[in-house]
Structure formats: structure tokens, C-alpha cells
Amino acid sequence: MRAGDEEISVSSTSGSRPTSKDAVINLDHGDPTMYESFWKRMGHRGDITIAGWQGISYFSDVTNLCWFLEPEFDHEIRRLHRLVGNAVADGHFVVVGTGSTQLFQAALYALSPPDTPHPLSVVSAAPYYSSYPAVTDYLRSGLYRWAGDASAFKGNIYIELVCSPNNPDGSIREAVLKSENGTIIHDLAYYWPQYTPITHAEDHDIMLFTVSKTTGHAGSRLGWALVKDKEVAKRMIKFVELNSIGVSKDSQFRAAKILKAISDGYELPNPKNKYKLFDFGHLLMSVRWKRLREAVKVSGIFSLPEFQSSYCTFTGKRTETYPAFAWLKCEKEGVEDCENFLRSHKILSRNGKHFGAARKFVRISMLERDETFELFIERLSSLT
């Protein structure tokens, strides 16, 4: 593993609220704590009680190829995709995982020939999600290995990771490589209406999702894959079996209730509009991006990506893109390392180098609690 990857680590301020005006503001991780206030507002609609005797068995549904997938969770996943229209779930197998991180590895395992003499190359166009290299390489697998920026890749056998909207920069992406022998994993963690207009239902061979970025429940460690090919799904399931003998039922019970509460919020009569997660998320993200762009303008030393608006089939309106992360570039003369510069002002961010990009860039989480975000805006505005 390269040294750089090791530097992303949990510090004493991760996940916590700043305690004073001059406290450290930690925006290194994409911790989706901004969703707490929505779920508090929901009252008991998202609560779940699990009896002591429930969910004891390893098995959830042996009539399903994915025998550790809880039927209610499967049902609510399909219902939510139909409601939002962001992905085609019909005709796909649902494979549940301990976060989409586990499913990413399951997909690498499923797509790598088991008898390969050389590890298969895993690539993604820079800037790519900072965890891809380390998660691909930490076990030094003989099946696959990280081969860097897809745009610089030579060869026609590979796995290309396409994250869209992209982590870290929010861009809408398609595969950059074209080869019949190449395979693609689509990471659609952020293809939800609070972050980006839903322009069509994605319909790829392997599509990864996670509750962390859909509903905010990162602590549940729960993701799902929509997989077209039965043999690929079977190998992904085998991976999860070998890696962790299935996935927490408790998280699945709870997530089924959480997804149900979201769909109910749109599909059941609800005149006050109070319980609509995507509306909540979209409004909050729009306000935050407005505040961020203003702060960047005031300081005059940063730049941000610009996005075009599109017609969103879910909202029925033309909407803007409000990514879960801000891909901030420091334009200040003499500053080569934006992360260091921000850290000197007690703002923790993730260095562009981890994403295969220049150190002038950092990734900033836009998903923290209000008070953390407000303090960040205040501090950013004061930088010169």
C-alpha cells in the first residue's frame, strides 16, 4: 500500500461537533450527520424495535439467490428505486453488503478470473475515490490490483470503476475505456435527488448503492448492489459468505423501516410535506452550496467546479447539482498544498493527492451537522 493512503486516518475530532469558535473543523470524512435533524423531525416513523428472539439464524431467505438478504429490505430497495427512478432494479439481483465497500470488493472478486496468472488491472479516471487504491491492494490479492488512472491505462483487460456523480468532484461520468474485454463497476452512491438531478434510470451490469449516502445511516454499514448477471451475483454472494458469512440482519431490519418511511413520505397522503427526505436533502444542500460559493467568493483564494442544471425526472423540475463533497482548489499564490494550508487554519480536509490529483485540491465534506458547516463557512470566509 502506498504511504499516502495510510495518512487518511481517524482523529480525535472525527464525527464530533466543534466545541468552540476556534475549534478544529473536521471535514475529512463524508460523515452524513446532517441527516440527524431530518430523522429527529420524523418522530417515531423511523424507529424500530427488534425482539430478543428475532434474527437469530444465519439465513434470511434461502429461496433467494442472496440467502442473507432480508425480504423486507429487498422489497423496500426495489420500491425506492421505482419511486426515484434512478436505477432499474427489475431484472437485477439485489446483493446486500456490509456497506458498498464490501460490495466493491465482492464485485472485484466476481469479475476477476479465478485462475488468472496475473492480477487483473483495476482502474478509475482521476480524480477517483481515495479509498479505491487501498481497498483494492491491502491484501495484495493475486486476483486483481490497482492500476491507477483509467485515462492513462494501456491494455484492454481491466475493471473500470465509474463513480457517478463522482466522488470527489461531483461530475457525471461514463466509462473512459472502451473494450469488449473490459468490465465496469458503477458506483452510484450519490445518484440520488438531493445531490443531482435524476435524468434517467441507470441500467448497468453492476450498480452499487449505500444507505450512508441515501438516508444518512453510515453507522449501519449497509449497501446493496443491483446485478444483472446471475453468475456474477453468485460470485459476489460467495465473497460476502467468505468475508463475513452474510450481513447484519439488525441493520437490514432497520434499513427496511427507514427506506419504508422515506417512500411512505412520498406515496402516502402527507399534506404538510414534512417527511420528504429528498426534499429536505435537496433544500439543505442548495443552501449549503450557495453559502459555500459565497464564502469562496469573499475569500478570493479558492475555486470550485461549476455544474449545469438539468431536468430532474423525480422532482419534475430543472434542478442544480449539489454534490456531497466540494472539490476545492486553492488558487492562492505560494500555496502548493491546500490540505496543509487549511490545516493551518484548523480545517481538516482530504488532500487531492489521495484522489490521484494535485495537492492544490482538497475534498471537503458537505454532509456534516449545521453547526459544523456554519463554523466552516465563517472560517473559510475569513481566509486570505
Next chain:
Amino acid sequence: MRAGDEEISVSSTSGSRPTSKDAVINLDHGDPTMYESFWKRMGHRGDITIAGWQGISYFSDVTNLCWFLEPEFDHEIRRLHRLVGNAVADGHFVVVGTGSTQLFQAALYALSPPDTPHPLSVVSAAPYYSSYPAVTDYLRSGLYRWAGDASAFKGNIYIELVCSPNNPDGSIREAVLKSENGTIIHDLAYYWPQYTPITHAEDHDIMLFTVSKTTGHAGSRLGWALVKDKEVAKRMIKFVELNSIGVSKDSQFRAAKILKAISDGYELPNPKNKYKLFDFGHLLMSVRWKRLREAVKVSGIFSLPEFQSSYCTFTGKRTETYPAFAWLKCEKEGVEDCENFLRSHKILSRNGKHFGAARKFVRISMLERDETFELFIERLSSLT
């Protein structure tokens, strides 16, 4: 991966109750459904309600080395070990995992030199747990690889897995290899009073436990490791971070409540003795083993391991060993493959070959629901 490992698979009868007198009886897995009746008897003492807004963040406690470990779960783990006296938790770090399966891999990762030119050999004395080879080798890691039976191993650099009481045969074990350069992982999943007398508190460098075999909650996919060395604990934590960015909080919230209910059953006034998990488990296992030994005697074509009784420091009595699995040997002339023989009588078991042993042996789960176990005894008694 060897072909044999692939044969252990989930069938349409896994985890289900037999539907008729001549139904298939599936005892291939160690599905601990016998615990359901205990938790039903507990009423609401094991229930938990989780609010929609709880546990959203990735982070549980950043003041703890294991930042994704819930403090209540940590507390109840240490309390339970003090109560039972089976392992020394004080002075050890608690690392939580998605089942002990994930922690086993975390330990392999932690104990393997990151810069090793050749994979480190992983060994265990036969008969060893059937998942060890496949879980070690499925990613063809450059860090470690399965090297088979510890008793046949030549070399002095290795990781030895010591499972005690042993899965599949219930024997009490120590490491068979002795080398200063060797390391040991102690898998203590079954070192609990329902299965074996507690003779002393184990105090090893890495000790693995799982709620599946402690309380029955296999569906929660939750395990913990007690780890003496800080650097080893750190690398195990790094593995869980890369493998799944932590462990389900929902499972940890719930398991904390479940472990608390068990300890409360012993430590709070409770004149009726109704809520003592280890008493329940020990009584049920003793009855089952008596019934099994009788059935084996009646049929006359099998044999079982014999165990010596010992003084149990937890119960304060001399107690027998009642393993979670029966390691059954078919002594019938002309039968070379016990699994096939039993399958012809619609009993599914796990072949001795998966454990590095002869096909005359099978492993039988002793942890299924009463009706399944009773039907098994009836059918076994009728075999000739």
C-alpha cells in the same frame, strides 16, 4: 480454492424446520436456532428500540483505539468475561468485527509482515474448522496462504490457528507448533459454560469470540477480539476499516442489550432462575448429548468422541463437555463416506474431508431447534 470448499453451500433446507417426518434434516451449518426459545422466554428483556436518528455517524468513540466500537458493547463484553471467567479482558484491547470471520482475516492481516516476499503460512491441526482454508485463500493474498495441518508443518515462521474447544471435534487444544517466530490466533468461539467446563481464564495475545455461539445471534454478524498488543490491534482495526469501514452499530446496540440481559440474569436478584442463559444452554446440551449417545448406541454403526469432566469455575461444579458439534464417525462396514450415507437417509452433514480428516467422519450441528433435533435422533436411531 480447492473444489471441496465450494461444496459447502446453502441449500433450500438451510435454517428451516423439517416439514414432515421424512423431510430432509439439515445439520450442515452451525445455525444456533436452539437459542430462540430462551429469548422468547426472556419476554422483553432482550428487546431493543433504535430511534431513526440514532447511530448515523461512522464514528462510535474516537477516544477508543477501535473508533467504531460502541462503548456500551465494549462495557458489556468486559462485564460478561468477568462474570464467566473464561478470558482476561483487562489489559486487552477490544476489536469488534462483522462476526469472528472478519476478525480472523483481520488477525491474519495484522500478523503478516506487509513487505513479505512470500506469503506467510497459515496452519491448524486437523481436524480444523472447514472455513479456515477457504477464508484464508479466496483472495490469493500475497500476505498469507493456507498451509494445511499444523501437525505436518515444517518451518518456523507461521500463523497457527488454535480453536478450543475445537470445531469440529470439541477437543480442548493448545498450539502444536513451538517456535519463537510463530504466532498464534486463539479462536475461543465455544469457550462458554454451556459447551465446556470453564477451567481458567484464557490470557492469549489474540482471542476471538462471536455472539453467534455465545448468545445465539448469528444473524447479527458480530464478533470481538481481545488483543494484547497495541500495534496488532491497530492493524486489525485498519483491516476492518478497509474491509467494511467499521461494523454495524445496530448490531452493536442490540448485542449490548443482549449481553446485558445475560449478565443481569446472573447478577441481579432473580429467585426463579428463569433467565440464566448458560444454565439453559448447559441443560439443553446435556439432554441432547445424552439423546445422541443413546441413538448412536441403538444404531450400533457410529462412534463419538469421549470427554472427561472437569471442575467448572463458573458453575462451581464438576461438569461435562457438550460440544456445539458432534464429530460422528461411521463404523459401518462398506461405508467410506459418512456424509453420503447420511444424505441417503436425508440427513445433511458436513464431510470430514472439509476438516482435513477422513470421509468416515462428519460434523453434525447440535444447535438446531428442538423439533429438528428430535427428528434427527429418531432417524439416527433407525439406521442400521
